[in-house]
Amino acid sequence: MNKIIDYFRRNVENYPDKNAIIFGGQSITYRKLGELVDSFSENLINLKKGSTISIFHENSIDFVISYLGILNSGMITHLIPINLSKEKIQEQLEIANSKFVITSNSLLDRMENIKSGCKIITFQELDIQDCELSSSYDVEDDVAYLIFTSGTTGKPKGASVTQSNTIFTTENIINILNYNNADVNVLPLPLTHSFGLGCLHSSLFVGSTLILLENATNTKKILEHIKNYNATTLASVPLTLTKILKEHENCSDYLQDLRLVITNSTSIPKKTVMCYRDILKTGILATYYGLTEASRSTFMIFAKPGKETSVGKPPEGIVIKIENKVLDERKVGEILIKGKNVIKNYWNNSEADKNIVDGWLRTGDLGHKDAEGYLYLDGRMDYVINIVGEKVVPEEVEEVVRVLIDVEDVVAVGTKNEMYGEIIKMFVKKSPNSKITKSDILSHCIKNLESFKVPREIEFVDDFPRNEFGKIERYRLSEKNE
């Protein structure tokens, strides 16, 4: 088996009557899903292999049919996040050179006036055979899907993730986190993102059941789904895991029997790790570090106290090195990754391809290793603040302020200053009903940070600028102050 679809097909044969996906009260068995995937593919029969078809669709069973149907036809899937602006959708479609966009009725108006030369059709009215199709891309057959990453400058780069990248990564996920056909997996993550998509692959590869949710905004709904379907795993971003703890005092009643809670590496608070370790009776909390370009490069299982801030070690077949001037991996430097999970190149982007040299991907992420080789993340290279020669990683300052109960979240950026080169400005989102003052925060910083790391300025904000994945766009806060 060397294609994603082969793994799915194996389970159509092995578990035909088992539910593959449950979504919004509807369920679909592996057999039925296989039939619908085949029907979908027949619509694409006239398209040249290797053509790109975009999906702009909410999480749903229709999404999964479209995704697998495109792969089944030997096409490349371009996944568009549903909260993307019209301009960014157009930009991605142009770069992807996509000829079709498959969308939903509810998202159709978001596609109005998009001039990209591609045909927009809803899943319900799918009838591609009538269309005039042509494709002249010179792509490797091996590319399975495209996901665009915003990059620090905001200019999107298409990561061309191959079939072999995906199979290697999925097998790692399954083996390290013990996914098996008895699993019932709750997934409130977008399937257009590498994290959510990886969970879909894992579930279909082992023949387990996926309980798919639209999103993670309703934490009560997540807990209810876990209980109602006797779920065994939950995949969620750290923010959602922390929200569950804050919003539901009785959350342990819902979570305690899970065998696995998997999250990803965007600064999971130490306290959250410790709480989940307490809540899960025999289950484990795990995290990973990865990029769309190098999915699941490390895994960390928080089985016992210690190393709560680490993202773990790379699995076999992946090598991570820290590059810095002092040639010491225990000191902070740029993280470079090499392995079968790393993409060969970006989509029609020779400039971005310079980040991949001899298979080594320059991540732009800062990190260091401990004596046992565990990796720790130290922020982004682009955001290091230089105060009269003293280097400050903003995350370190943020972590100190984030522990305050009156602070929901915080972002520190460097702003230019004539005397100091740069000084720290901190944007703070207060917790609801919080009465905390700027002086309280400064006073806390003075007590808990080295002198040069104390912010010079604090601004309260309602929220932070975020990208389509909900990730905070630091560069937009930095620009604001230039």
Added chain:
Amino acid sequence: MYYQKTEKLLDSAENNIKKIFFQVFPDLDESQFNWTKKQNEYENWDSFSHLHLITMIEENFKITITDDDAINLHSAKDLLDFVERNR
């Protein structure tokens, strides 16, 4: 602790500035504080502590202190006089 004691005092500029001093220099003993004592006579009043003092005063008194002004503030009394002139 000095912080708690000062909370009982009147909310004057004088008390507030003194309070800020003990927040920025938590290890400072009350006997070591003097209104006219100069920056270079304090063990820990370096350029960063100076920034913290300025920032805390700006936040507390809702005033702006430019870098040029900040350079000329060398004692607790200088800070108090500046606040009195500009609030």
